[in-house]
Amino acid sequence: MSWVETFTEAIQWLGWFFIGYSVAINTSFAILTGLAVWSYYAYHRRLDFAAYDESFGEPLARGVSVLMPAYNEEATIVSAVQAMMSLRYPDFEVIVVDDGSRDETVARLVAAFDMVEVPVAVAEVVRTVGEVVRCYVSPRGSMNLTLVCKTNGGKADALNVGINVARKELVCMVDADSLLDPDALLHVCRPFADDPEHVIASGGVVRVANGSSVTQGRVTDVQMPRRWLARIQVVEYLRAFMIGRAGWSAAGGLLIISGAFGVFRRSVLHAVDGVATDCIGEDAELVVRLYHWLGDSDIEGRVVFVAEPVAWTEAPETTAVLGKQRRRWHRGLTEVFARHRGMILRPRFGVIGMVTLPWFLLFELCAPFVEVFGLLYFLVVMVLLALQHLGVVHTDLVDLPVVILLLATSIVYAVVMSLLALLGEELSFRRYAGIRNLLISCWSTVEENVGYRQLTAWWRMRGTLDALRKTRHEWGEMRRKGFEA
């Protein structure tokens, strides 16, 4: 076989591979969509008599310690803590852990809440790296706000300190820039009361607050963001949470709870020694490690997703910051797989080991490589076409209409998947009200495929390479505009 024939055959096989991969990833997502939509439909049918609003008066409501790790959050910390303090829940405390901020984060909190320095006892159950320097308590209301100032050690270490300070049975981890809906804790903690023997962790939805009005720590008027980068992320988050996580939760294979909003049993966190401080994606790593522990200890446990409770966050609006974020997330995912690769295709880890982890390996971890090389492949094919047209090569290798059509089909299929996510949102919570917001969302499903997906694939690929090369991670800073209207 001549090199031309070999090359031709390789190009053809690669082409089939890319087609098959695209079909597989989108079809599996369609299945997840079906599961998610079915779960939302069942949820809404139950609403009339589910008495969710009676949860507030539940005698067996578990106490919750809300942990907010903070680093240089002066712009948003006061409004974020105000929102946390006015959550509707019968028994909770808020613990802000300042990780050695160099701005006015601590000063603003102390001033805003009249905080007083108090020698809070910090248990040494979970190992920590940084040292606790001082603690403050607010004398307001039921005195359930604590500020712990520690030396810098990273977000995971701050969470571990918070776990050691926490007094309640459940621990809720949020980001300092997250704003929770008033009933968010009521909903996200419900599974622990529903199934106290088995539920060990529960996660809620994270939505993009950009473009929305925020008044005194509450998102009051939800609007689609004006800037293209933020509004595409709205659709992306909808796909990831409303469909992806709901679908996996319905299938019993939820792998990840967002670090921006997740609740865990404190006793379980003690058993696994808290959050890993040597891993970028500490939130995902924690949940996978929980599954690892459940499987190794032969304990029956569940991690669930609840679609109703919402944490609002500020999404990056510049490519520089977004790129760093996506690179970090994917590096975290790679590190998680590197650590827990022994769980893949092992029956003792149930659906997680046999279905979820292999799916994430193929369609999340490897996806950016396939996308980037798919783009390169397309460029190579275009070059070959040009050469063929100029008479430089004579292979009759490619048929331009077929290539264009297949590429277009792949893009339109992806748009359909995103529109199905919007349908799931329409059938459930419809937080972005009005026709205008809906039309913007629909347009964003198209915009996403022209530049955005390719950029994120590139960043994600670099994240994996960073993990493999173990390069030093630079957190950088996301300049926050703050939430207040």
Next chain:
Amino acid sequence: MASPGLLHVALVLLVVFGVLAVLLCALLVGMRTTRLVTDRRRDRRRAETRALLLDVLLGEEGDAGTARAALLRRHGRPWERTEEQIFEMVPKLRGDARDQLIELLTSKGSRRRARRASHSLSAVRRCRGVFALGMLGDADSLPAMVAMLGDRSFLVRRTAVRALGNLGDPGAVHPLLELVGREGRLARDVVYALDRIGPVAGPRLREELVRAVEDRQGEHPEANLAATVLGLIGDLGATDVLARGLRAGRAGLDVACAEALGQVGNATNLPDLLAALRDGRLPLRVAAADALGLLGAAEAVGDLRRALDEDDPLLSRAAAGALCRLGDSGMAALRRSASRYAVEAVAIAELRAARAGSGRSLVS
């Protein structure tokens, strides 16, 4: 890749997906538009119904009568919507107002419809039916509602549990506790229901607990719940049986009984709680410490001080919290202790005292 067949397939797929995308967009816009229109209409209707209901409950005699007549004239779908709205209001009301609305519902045959719905093939309708029966407070429906505790649908069983709580009939106590023995997942709902039934459930809960304590061979998961609820309803008559449960030496039951004794607040059980505080099992010791704090008995200071000095995060903090509640002798014990939990508790107590002394609650 030059196959005409492949070209044809690609073209068909592109057209199919393209049409699907356009249809989805149209569907989304159509759903949203319809929803906006129906929501506005629904809000208008609900406002009108709410105004009539408020007239019935709070209006002058003439206005109340007119409003009631207007509501009773509704039939079919308009009445179904009104009925839904009334069922939303009923749980939030007490006394005459609640009775008036229930009378309005029963005069329009809601009880009959609820009973019929509770036999429906649809699980959702059966849920609606049993929910309505609970709200209507129909004591005659007790046997039917108890039977639904064995429904094939988990959702119906859960709704039936809560509905029995809303019904408030002590005849539901035994079936509810039996259910917990079979289905632990409904424990939260059973506790809610028993708490709603309230003090009238006390005698039967005590009977269940006595039976469980006396049967040394069998497993009685419902006994823990019975103890918990006795504490929640503050049943003074249960202190003896709770003390027996505490001494029975069964893990879980002893903790529930210790917590309940603290909530009931009878100081005659002090020796049992002190013995539990000295016991080796951590959960029981923590529960006993909390209970001693709630009892407010100064005799417990010494034992609580010893527990405080053990420097266990759970036990020491519970002991510190209990000592804070024991007045001057408790605070003195805390100040003498070098435990970091004592130092923390004293600091917070002083902060609380300073706040009270300044006359401000500093509520944000």
